[in-house]
Amino acid sequence: MRIEEIEFWLREQNAQKLAELYKNADLIRKENVGDAVHLRGLIEISNYCTRACAYCGLNCDQSITRYRMSHDEIIKCAKEAVEFGYGTVVLQAGEDPRVTQDFIAKIIKEIKVETDLAVTLSLGERSFDELKAWKMAGADRYLLRFETSDKKLFNLIHPADCSASSCDSTPTSSRGLTAGSRDRIAILKELKQLGYETGSGVMLGIPGQTYQSLANDIILFTKLDLDMIGIGPYIKDPNTPLGSGALAPYVNAEDQVPSGENITYKAVALTRIMRPDANIPATSALATINKANGRELALMRGANVVMPNLTPLQYRQHYTIYPDKACINETADMCKDCLAARIATIGRTIGKGQGGRK
Numbered sequence: 001m002r003i004e005e006i007e008f009w010l011r012e013q014n015a016q017k018l019a020e021l022y023k024n025a026d027l028i029r030k031e032n033v034g035d036a037v038h039l040r041g042l043i044e045i046s047n048y049c050t051r052a053c054a055y056c057g058l059n060c061d062q063s064i065t066r067y068r069m070s071h072d073e074i075i076k077c078a079k080e081a082v083e084f085g086y087g088t089v090v091l092q093a094g095e096d097p098r099v100t101q102d103f104i105a106k107i108i109k110e111i112k113v114e115t116d117l118a119v120t121l122s123l124g125e126r127s128f129d130e131l132k133a134w135k136m137a138g139a140d141r142y143l144l145r146f147e148t149s150d151k152k153l154f155n156l157i158h159p160a161d162c163s164a165s166s167c168d169s170t171p172t173s174s175r176g177l178t179a180g181s182r183d184r185i186a187i188l189k190e191l192k193q194l195g196y197e198t199g200s201g202v203m204l205g206i207p208g209q210t211y212q213s214l215a216n217d218i219i220l221f222t223k224l225d226l227d228m229i230g231i232g233p234y235i236k237d238p239n240t241p242l243g244s245g246a247l248a249p250y251v252n253a254e255d256q257v258p259s260g261e262n263i264t265y266k267a268v269a270l271t272r273i274m275r276p277d278a279n280i281p282a283t284s285a286l287a288t289i290n291k292a293n294g295r296e297l298a299l300m301r302g303a304n305v306v307m308p309n310l311t312p313l314q315y316r317q318h319y320t321i322y323p324d325k326a327c328i329n330e331t332a333d334m335c336k337d338c339l340a341a342r343i344a345t346i347g348r349t350i351g352k353g354q355g356g357r358k
């Protein structure tokens with residue numbers, strides 16, 4: 001599909017036409033990655049963050065209770081993933097310099113020695129040396145969303161590092177990045193070069209995001225040959241500059257991408273059509289805005305991955321990247337059973353093994 005055609009579909013409102021798009025995406029999903037839904041156990045290992053991302057409820061200016069999980073706590077969660085039959089754990093955090101190269105490398109090695117899990121990292125914009133060390137320690141995959149391919153908008157919503165005294169972090173420069181370094185596309189290329197299965201993605205409905213730039217995001221997914229693509233609705237957090245309206249990028253009303261469910265299904269379906277063999281999650285942000293069946297609908301319209309939360313309950317409530325997050329009070333065990341039932345209801349199976357890109 002050319003960019004104009006993608007934009008046309010993103011703007012489409014006719015339910016019957018969209019039903020055809022979804023059917024097509026579902027067929028392509030079935031032919032290329034099959035009926036298995038792969039489960040990735042998400043462990044939110046730290047909510048400390050040095051960055052001031054204008055949309056994120058973990059940014060350094062937020063007065064929230066901060067936590068950092070210990071080595072043993074993380075390993076315990078990974079063992080739970082094995083017990084639950086998940087093939088992958090995802091270690092995610094804010095950009096926390098105290099989540100050091102050695103700390104993560106040791107954890108990766110231990111998980112790799114003691115389990116058959118694939119290890120995915122989602123630790124933000126880290127230095128080449130860190131990414132390399134973690135690959136050598138055995139990490140399999142890395143997730144770093146580019147959020148939007150519109151450079152001006154990206155720079156606007158990703159201001160320079162935080163200097164708030166409350167953020168309990170050392171400056172960015174000390175972790176081998178120049179302050180304000182934020183070329184995520186370059187980092188994605190480095191990840192590919194290092195041999196990671198590489199994941200990226202975007203938020204939908206960021207104020208200032210146009211249909212054309214979103215169509216361009218989908219083209220970029222193919223250009224970067226991404227292995228994993230996460231697409232979720234932007235959810236307003238009223239405590240953040242973007243959510244409060246303090247930062248309000250201007251764009252013509254008719255060009256502004258809406259946030260919400262429908263645009264998410266369209267973007268997921270189009271991404272499946274453009275990237276037939278990629279792993280595409282039904283995201284937690286989507287599950288948050290449609291708790292009843294957002295995940296199921298995404299799985300029926302192109303997605304093939306779900307990321308059940310393994311973070312211990314006492315920490316999970318503080319990993320508030322956006323408000324009213326789904327599954328915040330469920331235990332890991334409850335998440336497992338709930339997802340198994342949802343997947344069975346739509347006639348799909350739970351994937352076995354690591355479920356990497358074929």
Ligand code: SAH
Pocket residue numbers: 055056057092093094095122123124125143144145147202203232233234235236237285321322
């Ligand atoms: N610090 C890591 C992990 C961030 S959380 C990193 O920067 O990569 C993972 C994703 O959550 C982000 O990439 C972003 O796309 C999404 N996210 C953050 N705030 C959000 C919000 N308010 N609404 C929806 N998604 C959000």
